[in-house]
Amino acid sequence: MSMSTKVLKAIEIAHRAHEGQTRKGRNAAPYIIHPVFVGIQLARLGYEEEVIIAGILHDVIEDGYSNLSRDEVKYMIKKWFGDKILKMVEDLSEPKDPSMSKEQKEKT
Numbered sequence: 572m573s574m575s576t577k578v579l580k581a582i583e584i585a586h587r588a589h590e591g592q593t594r595k596g597r598n599a600a601p602y603i604i605h606p607v608f609v610g611i612q613l614a615r616l617g618y619e620e621e622v623i624i625a626g627i628l629h630d631v632i633e634d635g636y637s638n639l640s641r642d643e644v645k646y647m648i649k650k651w652f653g654d655k656i657l658k659m660v661e662d663l664s665e666p667k668d669p670s671m672s673k674e675q676k677e678k679t
Contacts, residue, residue: 581627588635625659
């Protein structure tokens with residue numbers, strides 16, 4: 572089974588979005604491992620390509636691209652993948668709420 576061009580593009584975007592980031596914890600792995608693992612799990616479970624792509628991109632709006640605004644990231648997702656995948660990624664993203672406490676953010 573070969574990966575589609577769109578899935579590869581999603582991995583590329585996620586990689587750039589999370590470049591230099593690591594996961595939380597003592598032995599923090601590069602962040603990109605998490606979204607790629609999510610995509611692999613979704614593929615293994617038989618989900619369609621659009622769901623796999625949204626899974627790979629699920630953190631780019633809230634945690635990626637420190638040099639871009641959320642709107643710029645959303646525009647990029649829409650440009651490459653369309654409205655449906657953008658909507659899925661938005662649904663998976665935490666709202667940017669400065670009044671939310673650290674505990675509330677951890678719960679989400």
